[in-house]
Amino acid sequence: MKKALCFFLFLFVFHLQAQERPKLVVGIVVDQMKMDYLYRFSNDFTNDGFKRLMDNGYVFHNMNYNYMPTFTAPGHASIYTGTTPSVHGIVGNDWFSRKLGKEIYCTDDASVKTIGDGTKAEGEMSPKKLLTTTITDELRLATNFKGKVIGMSLKDRGAILPAGHFANWAFWYSKTGAFVSSTFYGEKLPDWVTEFNNEKHFMTYINKGWDLLKPLETYNESLADENPYEGKLNGANPVFPYNLKEMLEKKNAEILRATPFGNDLLLELAKKAIENEELGKDNITDFLAVSFSSTDYVGHNLGPRSMEIQDTYLRLDLTLADFLNYLDKMVGKGNYLVFLTADHAGAENPLYLKDKKYNVDNVFPKDILKGLKKFSVETFGEDLVLNCSNFNLHFNKDLIKAKSLELSKVKQAFKEYLMTQDQVKRVYTEEEILASNGADFYLNCIAKGYDATEDGDMVILNKPGYIDHFIATGTDHGTPYSYDTHVPLLFYGWNVPKGETHDHKDITQIAPTLAQKLKITFPNGTEGKVLLEVLDTNPNMINKKTTK
Known part of the structure; x- marks a missing residue:
C-alpha cells in the first residue's frame, strides 16, 4: 500500500513539474x-x-x-x-x-x-x-x-x-x-x-x-x-x-x-x-x-x-x-x-565571386527600372510601370485600361522581356503565384511571401548569386536561395x-x-x-x- 501511494505521489509531483514554465x-x-x-x-x-x-x-x-x-x-x-x-x-x-x-x-x-x-x-x-x-x-x-x-x-x-x-x-x-x-x-x-x-x-x-x-x-x-x-x-x-x-x-x-x-x-x-x-x-x-x-x-x-x-x-x-x-x-x-x-x-559579394571565375555580376535596381520603362514605351507607347521594388513589378492598371490594353498580354510581354535579361531566372505572374501547388520550390517560396492585397502583378526571381543592390560592395539579401535562407x-x-x-x-x-x-x-x-x-x-x- 505504501509503495503504491509513493508511486502515485511520484506521478503527481512529476506531473506538476512537467507543467512548470520557465520564469x-x-x-x-x-x-x-x-x-x-x-x-x-x-x-x-x-x-x-x-x-x-x-x-x-x-x-x-x-x-x-x-x-x-x-x-x-x-x-x-x-x-x-x-x-x-x-x-x-x-x-x-x-x-x-x-x-x-x-x-x-x-x-x-x-x-x-x-x-x-x-x-x-x-x-x-x-x-x-x-x-x-x-x-x-x-x-x-x-x-x-x-x-x-x-x-x-x-x-x-x-x-x-x-x-x-x-x-x-x-x-x-x-x-x-x-x-x-x-x-x-x-x-x-x-x-x-x-x-x-x-x-x-x-x-x-x-x-x-x-x-x-x-x-x-x-x-x-x-x-x-x-x-x-x-x-x-x-x-x-x-x-x-x-x-x-x-x-x-x-x-x-x-x-x-x-x-x-x-x-x-x-x-x-x-x-x-x-x-x-x-x-x-x-x-x-x-x-x-x-x-x-x-x-x-x-x-x-x-x-x-x-x-x-x-x-x-x-x-x-x-x-x-x-x-x-x-x-x-x-x-x-x-x-x-x-x-x-x-x-x-x-x-557573397558578386564581385568577389566574379573575380574567382563564377559567372555572376551586380544588378542595380535603377538599371532594372530604367530598362523596364524603356521597354514599355517602345512596346506600348506608354510607361506602364507603376513601381518596381522588392522583386515586385506593379503595373499602372488605370493607364492600361485607358489604352484599351489587355492586362494578360501586357504581363506576357513584360515576362518575355525580363526572361531575356542575364540575371533573371524566372518571372511569375500573380495568377501563377496564387495557383501555386508546391511542386515548384521557388514558386512555393514566393507564394508564401506574397500578399495579394499588397504585392505586385509579377514577381521576378534572379539567378543564384545575383544581388539587387544599390552599390557594388558589401552584401544584401532577399532571395529564396540557401545563402539568404540558412x-x-x-x-x-x-x-x-x-x-x-x-x-x-x-x-x-x-x-x-x-x-x-x-x-x-x-x-x-x-x-x-x-x-x-x-x-x-x-x-x-x-x-x-x-x-x-
Whole structure:
C-alpha cells in the first residue's frame, strides 16, 4: 500500500513539474547571421558564448526560411508568429502597397507619437500592420496580461514586431543616441529608460573607437583589412582602427549601429530591463525579445568576408557570454529559456565571386527600372510601370485600361522581356503565384511571401548569386536561395535537452514550439508544425531522432 501511494505521489509531483514554465524566455535574433559563421569563427570563440549554447543546448544545423523575400521585418515577424508574409502581412521592410497605391513602411503609424529624445518620425511606430498574433501576444493572453513582454533592438522593426500587439514596451535606438518608444505603449518612457538615456552610455563606445579585438593573425578566416569588396563605414575607408569620435562629429549617434558596440549598448539596456521590470522574478513567465542589429549594418557595408564582420562576431560572442552569466545570476540557471536565431542570412559579394571565375555580376535596381520603362514605351507607347521594388513589378492598371490594353498580354510581354535579361531566372505572374501547388520550390517560396492585397502583378526571381543592390560592395539579401535562407537556431536552458540535428527545419516552427513548451495557445496564423527535438526531453528518443 505504501509503495503504491509513493508511486502515485511520484506521478503527481512529476506531473506538476512537467507543467512548470520557465520564469523568463529570452528570444535573441542576430540580424543577417549566416549559419556558416558558427563554423567559420568557431576556433576564435570563447567557451562561454555561442559555444555554451551549442555545447549545452540543442543545435538545429539546418534551419531555413521557407519564403521570399528574406528581409528583416518579415524575418522577425515570421519567427514570432510562426507563419509567413502571405499570412502575417509583413511583406518587406517597406513596400509599394497595391491597396494604398504608395510606398509604406512596416511599422509606420501616424496615430502615435514619439516618446523619449527622438525625432518625430522615429517614434511614429506600432505593430498595427502585423495581421496575426505572436508568441509574445499569446503569452500575455495566457497569463491574463500578468506576464511581462518587452522588445528591444537598434531597429524599430526589430523591437516592435517580436514584441507583438500586447507588449508592455518596445524600445529602439534613435540617431540622438537615446532609446525611444511610442505612445502605442505608454505616455512616457519608464524612469529607468530615461535615466539610462541621460547617462549617454553610447559615448563610452564612441570615445574608445573600434580596433581589432584580437591580434591580426587571428583573422585568417577573412580577407585583407582593405579589399575591393568592402564599402565605406560611416563615410570612412574600411581600415582598422576606426575613429568613432570623428564619425560622430560628421554625422550623429546613428554611427554606433554599424559597429559591434551597438550590440553592447543593447545588452546594457536589456540588463536594465531585467532588473527594473523584475523580469523572471516570479513564477509567471515573462518574455524579453532582443534583436542584435549591428551585425546587419556591418555586413551590408563590408560584406561577409571582411575582418570587420569577423571582429563583430567575436565581440558578439563575448556579449552573449556576459548576457548568459547575467541571466544565471539574476534569474537562475535552469529558470530561463533562450533561443537564438537570425532574421535572414546574406549573400557573397558578386564581385568577389566574379573575380574567382563564377559567372555572376551586380544588378542595380535603377538599371532594372530604367530598362523596364524603356521597354514599355517602345512596346506600348506608354510607361506602364507603376513601381518596381522588392522583386515586385506593379503595373499602372488605370493607364492600361485607358489604352484599351489587355492586362494578360501586357504581363506576357513584360515576362518575355525580363526572361531575356542575364540575371533573371524566372518571372511569375500573380495568377501563377496564387495557383501555386508546391511542386515548384521557388514558386512555393514566393507564394508564401506574397500578399495579394499588397504585392505586385509579377514577381521576378534572379539567378543564384545575383544581388539587387544599390552599390557594388558589401552584401544584401532577399532571395529564396540557401545563402539568404540558412540561419542558426540554438535552444538553451529550461527543459532543453542537449543534442543536435541536421534535418531540414522551417523558421515558422519556432513560435508553435515555444507555445507547446509554455503550454499556451498557438499564434493564430501558424500551421502549428513544431520542433519535436526540444519538446521530447527523453535522451534516448532524442538520440534516435538525430541519427536518422
